[in-house]
Amino acid sequence: MLALAVFFMVLVALATAGQVYLVKPAFDELLDSRDTFWVWVVPVGFVAAGLITGVANMAQSLLMQRIGLRVVQAMQQQMFSTILRADLSYLQETGTSRQLSRFTTDMYMLRDVVIKALTGIGRDVLKVVVLSGLMIYQNWQMALAALVFFPLCVFPIVRIGRLLRKISTQSLGEQGQMTAVIDDALKGARQVKAYNMYTYEEGRAGNAFETVFLLAFKSARTRAFSYPILDTLVGVCMAAVLVWGGFQIKAGETTVGAFMSFFAAVLAAYQPARGLASMNATLQEGLAAARRCFSVIDYRPSIVNRPGATELSSVSGEVAFRNVDFTYDGETPVLKDINLDVKAGETVALVGRSGGGKSTILNLVPRFYDISAGEIFIDGAPARDVTLESLRANIGLVTQETLLFNDTIRANIAYGRLDATQEEIEQAARNAAAHDFIVELPDGYNTLVGEHGLRLSGGQRQRVAIARAMLKNAPILLLDEATSALDTESERIVQEALSRLMQGRTTIVIAHRLSTVMHANRIYVLDKGCIEEVGTHSELVAKGGLYAQLSKIQFDQPDGETVDIAAVETPAGADTGAEQAV
Numbered sequence: 001m002l003a004l005a006v007f008f009m010v011l012v013a014l015a016t017a018g019q020v021y022l023v024k025p026a027f028d029e030l031l032d033s034r035d036t037f038w039v040w041v042v043p044v045g046f047v048a049a050g051l052i053t054g055v056a057n058m059a060q061s062l063l064m065q066r067i068g069l070r071v072v073q074a075m076q077q078q079m080f081s082t083i084l085r086a087d088l089s090y091l092q093e094t095g096t097s098r099q100l101s102r103f104t105t106d107m108y109m110l111r112d113v114v115i116k117a118l119t120g121i122g123r124d125v126l127k128v129v130v131l132s133g134l135m136i137y138q139n140w141q142m143a144l145a146a147l148v149f150f151p152l153c154v155f156p157i158v159r160i161g162r163l164l165r166k167i168s169t170q171s172l173g174e175q176g177q178m179t180a181v182i183d184d185a186l187k188g189a190r191q192v193k194a195y196n197m198y199t200y201e202e203g204r205a206g207n208a209f210e211t212v213f214l215l216a217f218k219s220a221r222t223r224a225f226s227y228p229i230l231d232t233l234v235g236v237c238m239a240a241v242l243v244w245g246g247f248q249i250k251a252g253e254t255t256v257g258a259f260m261s262f263f264a265a266v267l268a269a270y271q272p273a274r275g276l277a278s279m280n281a282t283l284q285e286g287l288a289a290a291r292r293c294f295s296v297i298d299y300r301p302s303i304v305n306r307p308g309a310t311e312l313s314s315v316s317g318e319v320a321f322r323n324v325d326f327t328y329d330g331e332t333p334v335l336k337d338i339n340l341d342v343k344a345g346e347t348v349a350l351v352g353r354s355g356g357g358k359s360t361i362l363n364l365v366p367r368f369y370d371i372s373a374g375e376i377f378i379d380g381a382p383a384r385d386v387t388l389e390s391l392r393a394n395i396g397l398v399t400q401e402t403l404l405f406n407d408t409i410r411a412n413i414a415y416g417r418l419d420a421t422q423e424e425i426e427q428a429a430r431n432a433a434a435h436d437f438i439v440e441l442p443d444g445y446n447t448l449v450g451e452h453g454l455r456l457s458g459g460q461r462q463r464v465a466i467a468r469a470m471l472k473n474a475p476i477l478l479l480d481e482a483t484s485a486l487d488t489e490s491e492r493i494v495q496e497a498l499s500r501l502m503q504g505r506t507t508i509v510i511a512h513r514l515s516t517v518m519h520a521n522r523i524y525v526l527d528k529g530c531i532e533e534v535g536t537h538s539e540l541v542a543k544g545g546l547y548a549q550l551s552k553i554q555f556d557q558p559d560g561e562t563v564d565i566a567a568v569e570t571p572a573g574a575d576t577g578a579e580q581a582v
């Protein structure tokens with residue numbers, strides 16, 4: 001396809017040169033008017049050359065655009081695959097909005113390069129080359145003199161291009177920042193309204209818009225600089241050609257036709273040469289975007305399968321942490337010397353003050369993050385020695401933010417089990433106490449849940465998420481049992497569904513409710529990243545330590561069942577909870 005596009009480009013250049021060449025007989029033969037042959041040949045030649053130029057232009061442009069757009073598409077796909085598999089820490093560091101802007105702003109810029117620059121550059125370079133050849137053929141001394149001006153133009157073009165690439169890189173970064181600000185304000189729309197923060201958010205976004213404007217204008221100014229430089233140089237070149245040509249005609253060294261044809265070649269070469277200068281600017285901007293995109297494509301996650309990693313086949317579900325240390329940033333220890341044992345089928349509850357490290361422990365089991373020291377074992381096998389796919393296939397996850405995808409309820413339940421039959425999906429929904437509300441929806445299982453599932457209530461979302469975990473039927477269940485946002489009836493239904501989900505599975509649960517801790521085989525009490533106490537509810541209450549303290553806060557409430565025992569704040573000076581990452 002590329003070869004065909006190049007063929008058409010050559011055709012365009014030759015046809016343009018053909019038209020220019022016809023200027024000579026048009027003047028010399030027609031002005032002479034002795035031979036009527038040329039009266040017909042010249043106009044027909046012009047029409048034919050015009051037709052060839054037009055058709056070849058269209059064909060090469062379409063072919064190049066197709067190639068270019070496919071390249072952009074392939075880059076988008078590759079970038080998406082890389083980001084999808086990237087470590088969670090990478091995504092948290094770079095921010096999702098910034099990543100998103102790479103798929104939009106950066107890609108538009110790249111598409112621009114591909115469509116305008118790559119197509120145009122090939123065509124214009126060929127035109128300049130062929131027309132220069134024609135000039136040399138017609139009057140080599142004058143042609144060489146005219147061509148001296150081209151290198152003079154190259155210097156400012158290259159300098160301006162380099163500057164533009166720098167500004168463009170900066171500008172794309174700022175556009176990512178702008179997307180992040182808008183995304184923040186829209187996601188937090190409820191907060192913005194509740195706290196009347198319109199002016200504040202307008203100011204924040206305004207600053208981002210201003211920065212983007214300043215950089216865009218700086219880029220436009222730099223681009224515009226090239227025009228006076230180029231136009232003046234070209235004007236000088238043409239004036240010189242005219243003077244020289246005039247003297248040559250007067251001296252009878254050349255004919256009017258030959259000179260006009262030469263001059264037409266200079267004029268015809270001027271447009272593509274000028275085009276090349278502006279395309280260089282576009283190309284440099286595109287290169288900045290390409291560099292940013294390739295930096296993503298070239299990223300390699302650090303959480304990968306070890307060489308020789310084995311498959312974790314069907315497991316009984318034993319989980320053990322041995323002297324596990326962990327840090328998110330490589331410096332601040334978040335978990336210290338964690339030892340934890342969950343036998344197959346057992347339920348272990350994690351409780352403790354906010355920021356104690358409960359969510360972090362859940363994150364480590366499916367290797368969302370890798371531990372700094374120690375080992376985590378699944379059925380006796382180090383989690384780092386088994387393949388990520390087989391490890392995660394054995395783990396079910398129900399988190400605080402029950403995230404649903406903007407798809408049908410059926411697709412949301414079958415997420416992770418695309419081969420599930422309708423019966424299996426319905427059975428999972430029944431067990432999750434979701435079937436009844438689903439069939440009452442206008443489109444039943446085909447109902448679209450909206451962005452993040454926002455068309456469903458909080459309790460409904462949780463039940464769909466539980467159904468998803470039911471369907472996956474993994475032997476190990478990681479559960480962040482946050483039902484405090486639900487009303488009592490909804491909470492009871494969700495709680496019953498969760499109890500069914502936990503049956504026969506190894507469960508590590510961040511317990512927010514008394515009934516869960518009462519039924520847990522063991523409770524691990526975490527404080528500031530360390531396990532402070534281990535035992536059953538009654539043992540720990542009898543011990544009179546941190547757990548007893550936390551339970552007392554709960555029991556002192558009029559409605560002990562619904563108070564969240566994992567939400568007690570850490571005292572001042574200690575770490576406090578950040579957004580959990582799961």
Ligand SMILES: Nc1ncnc2c1ncn2[C@@H]1O[C@H](COP(=O)(O)OP(=O)(O)OP(=O)(O)O)[C@@H](O)[C@H]1O
Pocket residue numbers: 092328329334352353354355356357358359360361566567575576577578579580581
């Ligand atoms: N992605 C992250 N990057 C850096 N630090 C983090 C990250 N997630 C959590 N932390 C920090 O790790 C510590 C433990 O957080 P974690 O979320 O595990 O606590 P938690 O016990 O689950 O709290 P909560 O009950 O409030 O959810 C906190 O100090 C928190 O600030």
